[in-house]
Amino acid sequence: MLKDSPLYSIAFNKCPRCHQGDFFVTKSAFSRRFDEMHTDCPHCGEPLTPEPGFYWGAMFVSYAFYTIYTLLTFFVFVQWLKVDLDYYLIGLTPTLVLLTPYFFRLARRSWLTIFTSYDPNKQRVQIKNT
Ligand SMILES: [Zn+2]
Numbered sequence: 001m002l003k004d005s006p007l008y009s010i011a012f013n014k015c016p017r018c019h020q021g022d023f024f025v026t027k028s029a030f031s032r033r034f035d036e037m038h039t040d041c042p043h044c045g046e047p048l049t050p051e052p053g054f055y056w057g058a059m060f061v062s063y064a065f066y067t068i069y070t071l072l073t074f075f076v077f078v079q080w081l082k083v084d085l086d087y088y089l090i091g092l093t094p095t096l097v098l099l100t101p102y103f104f105r106l107a108r109r110s111w112l113t114i115f116t117s118y119d120p121n122k123q124r125v126q127i128k129n130t
Contacts (some may be wrong), residue, residue, distance in 0.1 A: 004118060010109045015041035015048065016116040023048060023109055034101040037108070045124040048112065055108055062107035066096065069103075 002008065009016040013023050021043030025036040040047050049055070073092060077083040 004120075006113045006118065009118075010106065010113055013105070013109070015044060015046055016109070016113040017041060017046040017119055018044040018122050019118060019120065020044065021046075023112075024105055029102040029105050035104065043124070044122045046116070046122065050112075050115070055111060058107040058111035061110050062103050065103045065107060069096075069099065 003019055009019050015021040015023055018041060021041035025038060026033050037048055039049060077088050078085055
């Protein structure tokens, strides 16, 4: 995948501005601290929470991911593989719960990437106290 693409930061847990610093503190979405984010990018200093309540919009992105996942699995299992709808729903519910941390992180990275353009030359601004 090209490093200049906005999908790079979404897929690889990177800052959408520099594609170098990590977005979330932990690498894995399935750790106990899956929701902890850096306040600023550790590489370029880009604020990862631009304003209070910024990530409310990520909730709708997350909803879209759940919908896409549900529709894709429905067509694969019920329409294509002819799995009974009851068994499909019994299997779907735990997978939606288990994928919650993954979709949470994916939605937040996607949401910030919408509003941030890639700038590989951005450097951390050092503020000197005088
Ligand atoms: Zn950065």
